[in-house]
Amino acid sequence: MADLIGKAKDYMLSRRSFLRMTATFTAGAAAAVTLPGCGLVKVDAEQAEMLANQEGKWVTSACWHNCGGRCLNKAFVVNGIVTKMKTDDTHPDSPDNPQQRSCLRGRSHRQHILGADRLKYPMKRKNWEPGGGKKELRGKDEWVRISWDEALDIVSSEIKRIKEKYGNGAFFYPSGGTEIPRVLSLYGGYTARWGLVSWGTWADVYPKITGIANNGASSGNDRFRLRDSKLIILWGANPASSSMGTPTYNFLQAKKEGVKFIVIDPLYTESARVLADEWIPIRPATDTTLILGMAHYIITNNLVDKAFLDTYCLGYDADHLPEGVDPKENFKDYVLGTFDGTPKTPEWAAEICGVSADLITKLAKEYATSKPVAVITGGAPARINNGEHFPHSLMTLAFMTGNIGVPGAGVSPNMHNSSTNAGPALVKAGGNGVPAIANPIKAKLNNLEMWQAMLDGKYTDGPGPKKDVNIQMIYHGYASDLNQRAGMMKGIEAHRKVEFVVSQNLFLNTNSRYADVVLPVSSPWESYGGTLTGNREILIYYSQVIEPLYESKSDMWIAKELGKRLGLDPQVIDPVSEEQQVYNQLAGATVMKMDASGYEKLVTFTAEDIQSLGVKGTPQTGRITYAEFKEKGIYQFPRSRGDKFEFTSFEDFLADPVGKKLATPSGKLEIYCQPLADHIEKIGFNLKSPLPKYEPSIEGYEDGVKDGYPFQLVTIHYQRRSHSTMDNVPWLREAFPQEFWINASDAAALGIKNNDIVKVTSRWGSIIRQAYVTERINVGVVAVGEGAWIEYDDAEGVDKAGATNVLNGPIPSGQGHTGHNSCNVKVEKYNKPLAPDYTWPQRIIF
Template sequence: MGKILDSTIGSDISRRKFLALSAGAAALAGAGMAGCSPKKESASTVTEHTEPIDAEEGATWVTAACWHNCGGRCLNKALVKDGVVLRQKTDDTHEDSPDYPQQRACQRGRSQRMQVFGADRLKYPMKRKNWSPEEPHGELRGEDEWERISWDEAYELVATEIKKIYDEYGPESVFVLGGSELPRVFQLMGGYTPRWGQVSWGAWPDAYAMIMGSPGYSSDAPDRLTLRKQKLVILWGANPANSSAGNPTYNYLQAKKAGTKFVVIDPRYNETAEALDAQWIPIRPSTDTAMILGMINHIISQGLHDKEYLDKYCVGFDSEHMPSGEYPEYTYKPLERNEFVFASEPADPSQNFYDYVMGEGAFASEGAKTPEWASEICGVDAETIKQLAEEYATTKPATIFAGGAPARINEGECLPHAMLTLGMVCGQIGRDGASVSGTMHNSASNGGGALVSPGGAGVKVELPANPFPQKQYALNNGEMWNAILNGSHTMYKGETRDVNIQMIYQGMGGALNQRQAMTQGIEAHKKVEFVLTMNYVLNTSAKYSDVVLPVTTEWERPGTLLTGNREILIYGQHITDPLYEAKSDQEIAIGIAEKLGFKAEEVYDIDETQQLFNKLAGCTVLGSDGATKEPLLTITQDDIKEMGVTGEPQEGKITLAEFKDKGIYQVERTEGDAYTNLPFAKFIEDPEANPVATASGKFEICCQSLAGYIDHVGFSEKDPLPKYVRITEGYEDGVENDRPFQLLTQHYQRRSHHVFDNVNWLREAWPQELWINASDAAELGIENDDPVRLSSPYGSVVRPAFVTQRIMPKTIGLGEGAWAELNADGDDIAGATNTLSSPIPTGQGHTGFNSNNCIIEKYSGELDPDCEWPQRVIFE
């Protein structure tokens, strides 16, 4: 493959010739590569150079979008000649330093050209061979052959089918799994049924907002300079080295160098723990709340709790500080449901948190939540629980950064509630930057609002409102497949609604692969009359469709603006013209709309280049006072003319030409600047003058509004206190049901969720392995690389074993996002974690991915390395 790329780089070739070569190179990448070959050859597939390489004549370095949901948005530059990407590099716009770090791309961004120019790009519109509007043959979805069709035929087929479904079943029968462009057309047609439910952050969003009175569940944390002043940082179920691309791990390293101690609590000894040389405390999945309660019990028993803080800033800790009921009516506007109005009532003083955790008063019969009690559940030694409890209570300031994983379980709301209560008990929220929050993704290690922001696209066309809005009629992620199969779903407590879904549309994303109970989702896809997908590769959602329309990537569009951490804005630019017959999502939406009898301007009143200009012109940066937003870009009349758009010249901090040349604007931080983030500092300074936006105006250990909201949603119930409850598909369920292994679904360096799983460069470097503890493997007779089957009531996967001491016994680790490949026996040999997950909605409607009870056994069949599998190439 290196020779192929060498010959490509070293010669003048046509774009068509390059595509042919890149297809051949990508095909070769599927065989005999490092990570697959018994000789473990070098993973490098390009020529190594010992000296810097000058840009070739006629080639230009251009900032290329890396637009995926990895938490990074790093600087990614491509050397482009005649629309061909010869090489890639990352941030070299300034000298790297801890205070002013470069925004370096990870391995996923560096492999982007194999994604954009991959041999498996969808080249033409296509339909299933045995599908027709009259005879859909849904049972063949996922197995049928594909036929190439023209764009005009595709538009006609899709428009005819959409009209038929709207006429026969009504707009509610159209279910949108993802994407925003074609749904604009659906709104013109009379509406559609959307979906709802928190995914990445688990139970954090609504729980945090109602307990703390802030929407900042992911950003109420110290910024990266304040982080260095924290004496102790607990990373609880957080692994930014894998799941927060970019600079978070680097920022944590700077804090470690400044003297911060790090503790990682995780079922795995993860990459972040290794990088920080952190203390590792292994814990059983879904049992974190028990450990937290054990810590609080020990802190109180040792007299280390901050009684003054609890009395002044919190309600619900003891019988003297319970909610009084004398609060004004509390209105909460959830992210995805109708607003919830709560009328407070006096709380029973006997139902206070102190008595619960200490096993006194009304809770005497339940017993104290001691470290010993917690140890039996969570698997952490009682002495370790005590040691960490004392260290956290006495080390000031200390911060807890929680990943989404611990709260990404069924009935998960008690976890953030208990963790926040731990911070309150120790007075570790709002003082000296200390905090407790679900700080992950692009806010990991650097809390606070954005310092530089893009403008809006400026699309002003007014669409008819969807009469079936998300806040009332949407299907929850945990219920949607069952709703399609059985015809009803939960509206609110005691209220169900009939639904008749006959069309599934998937634009952006890959919900079939990435949501709970994928095997049930495949059944749902096979049941309906029509499935339409728009994508640039044949991912799992596209594979189970009737018509698939090829879309362009961001590299083939006019450009885009990308936000990463709070300090940067990246200008991803046009790299190459659309490949093959691919079109943008907006172009496709307009094409379908016109076949339905609408005009293009009824869908989008301005084109994508004008939208890009509006975003550029609207860019703002926070001034040095930390309060005033200023225009970022100086734009001239010549700039406007060159882009071929309409607009007005303006003055800003840098020129558009400079922004385009660098591809990034980064706010330079200095110690003591106005960009410091100190969450809740004003509330701590004067709680009467600066109440938080909870029902009581204080932090709520007894949170009646959260309990009321969850009861109102109708999936399950929650006590107003942060109690330990037995989790559905949690540790206790597995022991009782003879499925003793808990599946831990981890983010993985090979992918950004499901994106990049088709890139063989990454497949060869990071095999999709199934982590198993060495003691469990020995008991089952499993050795390293043995193929094993992991089964749940919902499906089974087969993957090679990775035998290690780096994972908790009776816990199985598997990277989420693999593209499912079901064999004749129904086993998913790719290892998609949602083959195993359960269709169970609970609490506020979040997704409980991160604990599924399974059994494991040796697999008798053969399993070739997945980087040797043929790619999903349709039409050479």
């Protein structure tokens, strides 16, 4: 890794060198800027300095990628050219009223959007022909520049041909915008994709147990109530890397109030370095055993909050089960091993999870006697195969000790945009006014089965025999499904089997690389504007920053042009203008009243405002004027300690369990949860007990020991990108190398030293990477940042980029949600060099 800190210390910047450095880099040495209606144009330092001295304006720019922060970014625009950027300075920064400061990724947006590797023109694969041509060359073929007319004619003619030959079920649209799905739905429908990625098994476990119709993301405590905690346990949560914006800052305020932090994680993370009083390393996919070992200690030492369980819960013991259920099927007797002969003691748990029995005992005692305790988990521990027992057991642990519904207490996957700030939104945008178009085809392929379904022609749709499917066209919208779904090697195989693949994107990402036709789209910086939201207290209004680059077009323009060629009405595809949609979002935006009695209008619009925007609307009075909102680019709800907007989940339920009963069959929190078991059985992949139990994950710790893959892989969110977005930015690549984490003792046993190149192999594929040898990861565990763009070497049979989904297998289980962190691998030294990826040629086409 380059010594960036050393460079920064040693390099004294002149004004001219600063301008040269901060201009967008092209493939050559000169700086580059965008000119209105053009692409990137090279300028020298004199020209750059001249631009910097001209008058311009700050424009709120979209920071749209899926990191959860959605912070405030502004671009300084001079005659249509972006010369610099800044973040939130709309008010003084303070713990109670923090600025919404952007991270390194937001500050690199200029290098991203104005990158030399932007797709410039429509193009097709050289060896493509109707029906596929040389399909085996997808991902390796040359590209041929074509006109928009030719590109749209090819795509529309292939859509017509495939429909006539195979029917609408042959179209597969995995994700990425709503524009093309509107076209395909109007044209007779398409096969869609289903299954979550980020939230793991929390997605359906939480609503079934609590009756609250969300994945638990907005549950727990808001940032002020966290200061009331006595202990906060970060269980597989690393907000310093994976929840951008204010979360780590909010946790720091709790720490300053004297709150103790324990971090349970296979890695000593950035969050642990900043916050942890204690780090407990654990084996991935074994967290449920630690929870059950804690539960055993709490039960056998009379630390259970029996009054809480009797009043608010179902299924803890034999006396509190639904009518007709076998009395043996209760949680207490399962933990004690009364009927199965296996007490879930700390010693039993220690053998599996790798945490000592003494430490499990200590943790259990501290958890049960330190009320209020907040357990905040990321999605990672629940992103495991057949892992529904983890969130179920973790919530049960909170019920056993009464650590829920009390300010400062709770348990939840309080991450992403709601990390450290649970509760209902205090400000929210209105709808855009575009009516939905239903997809006539109900068939959907699961995330983890879709590639194999294309190869086999069969998919799961509930218990019983699989159903037939015949996918012959993959249409990729503005997303990265091939790169970001488990089983990427199967995905590449599927892409080389179907008759037609089309992708629309900003860059030649993995989806586009394996396509036949690629359509260049414009970014949100090049669109009219819109709204974005991050935490519950903010709403961002961004505006157009630059004109569309090169020949890029909006997703909706592409949809309408395809629709015309398919005989569809463009007015039905796009019934509401972009200007009207943004106005609808702003005019419909609401903000919580200061007396907490409900919502009121956020934005004041005068008749003159509406006329100047050229939209239809009615004047209204709101909290702030339209002009102020556009100028600031953000509305931040005013907060203070002790205000009426502090939040703790289930506080109202504890106060009135009858009048505020939950929307579960029992009206209570369900430790014994038959609806969850029924739901998973209906999906058709496997079964789950109504109780939280330990069921080893497919490709979990036990499978690795048995099958000769001794290391467990965790795939971490990584600072250089948001999932796969921005992985192509050279600045971020240099700052954050795609390293392979391995424990120092494991590395020594394999003869691996820091910076050695290693080969990592799972049952599904192999990658090579530079080793980062460290004590910051548990023994027997290895880690790689998720989201790298695959660079597969056919001759060597390895991916050089470290794309984690080469290693993760496509294993549908439970709710069908992705199990990225139950994966077994073996590691060996690789005796060939590998240049740092920031030195690799960019994917510059034309």
